[in-house]
Amino acid sequence: MNAELTYEAVIGLEVHVQLLTESKIFCGCSTRFGEDPNSQTCPVCLGMPGVLPVLNKKAVEFAIRTALAVHGTVAPHCRFARKNYFYPDLPKDYQISQYELPLAVGGFVEMSDHGTARRVRIRRIHLEEDAGKLLHAGAMDQADYSLVDFNRCGVPLIEMVTEPDLRTPEEAAEFLKQFRAILQYLGVSQGNMEEGNLRCDANVSVRPSGSADFGVKTEVKNMNSFRNVQRALEYEIQRQMTLLRAGRPVIQETRLWDADEEVTLPMRGKEEAHDYRYFPEPDLVPVEVSPAWIEEIAASLPELPAERRRRFVQAYGLPEYDAAVLTGSKALANYFEECAQLHRDAKLVSNWIMSELLGYLNREGKDISENPVTPAQLAALLNLIRGGVISGKIAKGVFEEMIQTRKSPETIVEEKGLVQISDRDELSQIVDQVIEQNPGPVSDFKGGKEKALTALVGAVMRVTKGKANPQLINDLLREKLAGR
Ligand code: ADP
Ligand code: ZN
Ligand code: MG
Numbered sequence: 001m002n003a004e005l006t007y008e009a010v011i012g013l014e015v016h017v018q019l020l021t022e023s024k025i026f027c028g029c030s031t032r033f034g035e036d037p038n039s040q041t042c043p044v045c046l047g048m049p050g051v052l053p054v055l056n057k058k059a060v061e062f063a064i065r066t067a068l069a070v071h072g073t074v075a076p077h078c079r080f081a082r083k084n085y086f087y088p089d090l091p092k093d094y095q096i097s098q099y100e101l102p103l104a105v106g107g108f109v110e111m112s113d114h115g116t117a118r119r120v121r122i123r124r125i126h127l128e129e130d131a132g133k134l135l136h137a138g139a140m141d142q143a144d145y146s147l148v149d150f151n152r153c154g155v156p157l158i159e160m161v162t163e164p165d166l167r168t169p170e171e172a173a174e175f176l177k178q179f180r181a182i183l184q185y186l187g188v189s190q191g192n193m194e195e196g197n198l199r200c201d202a203n204v205s206v207r208p209s210g211s212a213d214f215g216v217k218t219e220v221k222n223m224n225s226f227r228n229v230q231r232a233l234e235y236e237i238q239r240q241m242t243l244l245r246a247g248r249p250v251i252q253e254t255r256l257w258d259a260d261e262e263v264t265l266p267m268r269g270k271e272e273a274h275d276y277r278y279f280p281e282p283d284l285v286p287v288e289v290s291p292a293w294i295e296e297i298a299a300s301l302p303e304l305p306a307e308r309r310r311r312f313v314q315a316y317g318l319p320e321y322d323a324a325v326l327t328g329s330k331a332l333a334n335y336f337e338e339c340a341q342l343h344r345d346a347k348l349v350s351n352w353i354m355s356e357l358l359g360y361l362n363r364e365g366k367d368i369s370e371n372p373v374t375p376a377q378l379a380a381l382l383n384l385i386r387g388g389v390i391s392g393k394i395a396k397g398v399f400e401e402m403i404q405t406r407k408s409p410e411t412i413v414e415e416k417g418l419v420q421i422s423d424r425d426e427l428s429q430i431v432d433q434v435i436e437q438n439p440g441p442v443s444d445f446k447g448g449k450e451k452a453l454t455a456l457v458g459a460v461m462r463v464t465k466g467k468a469n470p471q472l473i474n475d476l477l478r479e480k481l482a483g484r
Helices: 058-070 167-184 226-245 291-299 303-318 320-326 330-342 346-364 375-386 392-405 409-416 424-437 438-448 452-463 470-484
Strands: 007-018 082-083 094-097 108-113 116-129 133-135 146-147 156-162 198-206 218-223 253-258 263-269
Touching: 007 167, 007 226, 058 116, 058 156, 058 167, 094 116, 094 263, 094 409, 108 303, 108 320, 156 303, 167 198, 167 226, 167 303, 167 330, 198 226, 218 226, 218 263, 226 253, 226 263, 253 392, 303 320, 303 346, 320 330, 320 346, 330 346, 330 375, 346 375, 375 392, 375 409, 392 409, 424 452, 424 470, 438 452, 438 470, 452 470
Parallel strands: 218 253
Antiparallel strands: 007 156, 007 198, 082 094, 108 116, 116 156, 133 146, 198 218, 253 263
């Protein structure tokens, strides 16, 4: 039944972000990560009776910064609400969150779709407190007991909810990367999914292609990397399509991603807002954000990824694709700009960062902060290529060597005798020799097979161990073969 129908997915994300304030949102406890369990707690964040929360102004400022950076509208008046539920990591039995009056509404994140900019709309951004952390002792399936660490309890979070504007798992992962870049440019969060300071729940449904209505959605939780978000959504979309094709309904529920088995599993039925018995938080006054404060924060916003992307295209003449990759993290964009100050061929700088440097970092699972090559060193290497001292091919080996030994490219080229052979007479002899020894490709080339030249260039490169100037070999071969 319905086997021929094609479907499309509809995805909306709910993203939680830990803010980089020094103290918690409603008490003075430190937010430092990795301290002894329960060492950063007080009666407020432990939910003792009779205590009163006091709002951290910095947390509000960071939330406003984020809202403005994504073109949201900050509400002049908002308030906190109690979201009631019982869980051992939540000692008050309610979370202070925001409900009907969030801090900000609307806005969008601009996605660079390799050239065509697309907007993913944001529905709202609100402030809330984080819960503690449970540690299940023993093997997962036979835990005898669990431990609880309340250090995370009361760490400020923003929750950002998108409109259901995303259409593919890849796009969802791309959106998250864009949003993380914005957070990092703003300096409001580390935005690290593996460490849990950026968390994402994904809502997804499928519908027949071309349909204007949305299908029944499920919410998938427990993905701790961009890759897992993408995989979980891919799985979930397939699962829903299979159900619909078999004429069976999708049940609205919350599901957990199991990264080992690569499946989503039912966790609980969908909870409704009324299950939480939201009501205005009586211990906190409503928040009034003055237009002057909003203006002050707006004026202090740094250059953001989308702007920097545009500037990279305009100022350096880079393709949109390069600009998008390079501005994907602030540190990478800074690195590119430092290199581009020292070497004038910006596209060459970009090529080397995207293929060689990022290739190396990805292979090693390293972050740009662990980059062993300084901007001055990379620029020096590229200057050697541009100056004709070494070929691009040799330069790749030198780059590997730079990473291993931390030596300057000049030193490596000097020590290994890698200087390019650009001497016409010297190369001319080698070319003669190669023509002599390769009658097959020679006659192919003369018979009109242009490609046969590649084999001859390769042979010269082998004799010279890659040091011959490629342009010169080409010229010499053509001259000599035409003359014969
Ligand atoms: P709920 O009331 O069930 O929590 P919301 O309307 O609050 O649903 O939306 C929660 C998230 O789910 C938002 O990110 C929204 O964009 C997304 N969403 C809503 N409806 C759908 C749907 N049919 N398919 C996919 N995502 C959806
Ligand atoms: Zn505290
Ligand atoms: Mg909701």
